[in-house]
């Protein structure tokens with residue numbers, strides 16, 4: 039079922055119930071969110087406000103690069119080093135395209151999101167932001183990024199934000215659209231929005247509350263507090279601290295090694311794991327249980343299950 043949105047552009051209204059009947063934005067086009075067979079799914083096309091695309095296209099620069107490996111691991115690189123990997127308008131559009139490519143990648147198991155040249159991402163490109171600083175365009179840009187980042191989070195892949203250097207503003211929000219956050223010992227995540235006279239708008243506040251709770255979210259947003267690896271681990275924002283790049287192993291290698299422990303095995307099983315966790319995270323209990331049964335049905339008696347039974351696998 040595709041949830042249709044009203045054509046009136048007004049305040050964002052997210053229903054408290056995050057299930058089949060209720061995920062509605064009173065914004066300008068159809069939602070990209072789709073619920074099929076009571077499983078949380080993302081649709082393959084973002085149907086965000088069309089005219090904002092034109093405006094975003096007018097701010098080129100940088101790129102969003104995607105590499106898909108035979109191992110089932112992909113790497114997205116936020117690539118705009120001259121501006122500390124800030125998101126130009128064209129990069130916002132490219133991110134949506136890359137997410138779409140991953141939605142249709144049936145062999146995928148995991149994805150790492152990293153920044154180019156030793157830093158993560160400094161948020162929106164302030165030059166583009168200045169040119170669309172009226173509330174209507176700001177909300178449309180946010181809607182576009184919210185939809186894309188929701189689709190990123192809902193990929194049937196285990197996702198990791200690899201934070202080397204700085205993740206600021208929208209860059210901090212991007213980290214919350216991944217399942218895990220790894221940080222180098224010299225990394226910083228900072229929701230600088232308050233210092234810009236703003237609040238997060240790419241869905242980062244909503245996701246942050248789920249990750250670290252409302253008390254910690256208030257501290258991070260109202261205090262624009264710098265999160266270093268130690269504090270990040272303490273509040274549950276950071277899952278693992280990596281060494282700052284030196285010598286033989288670079289940060290991406292470390293990130294890949296960390297992720298590989300979770301994507302060992304057949305893709306059907308890994309993707310099923312992500313789906314049941316997603317349902318548990320987003321759906322009310324009854325619907326999550328139904329979704330879990332449905333996903334279970336896709337692996338029960340499947341090749342990996344039969345092989346484990348035949349091998350009389352022991353879990354010592």
Ligand SMILES: CC[C@H](C(=O)O)C(=O)SCCNC(=O)CCNC(=O)[C@H](O)C(C)(C)COP(=O)(O)OP(=O)(O)OC[C@H]1O[C@@H](n2cnc3c(N)ncnc32)[C@H](O)[C@@H]1OP(=O)(O)O
Nearest residue numbers: 120121122124160161162163164165167206207208239240
């Ligand atoms: C909802 C999301 C939210 C929004 O859209 O409303 C946002 O994300 S707002 C943006 C939040 N981010 C910022 O405000 C970052 C501002 N920049 C900085 O604080 C610093 O530049 C920093 C800490 C990222 C890097 O400092 P450092 O001393 O290491 O380097 P420089 O300052 O010399 O930066 C190098 C070069 O990059 C340009 N730059 C950095 N960030 C941005 C950005 N977000 N947009 C555009 N350009 C950016 C900076 O201006 C320098 O360019 P140069 O031509 O050399 O002056």
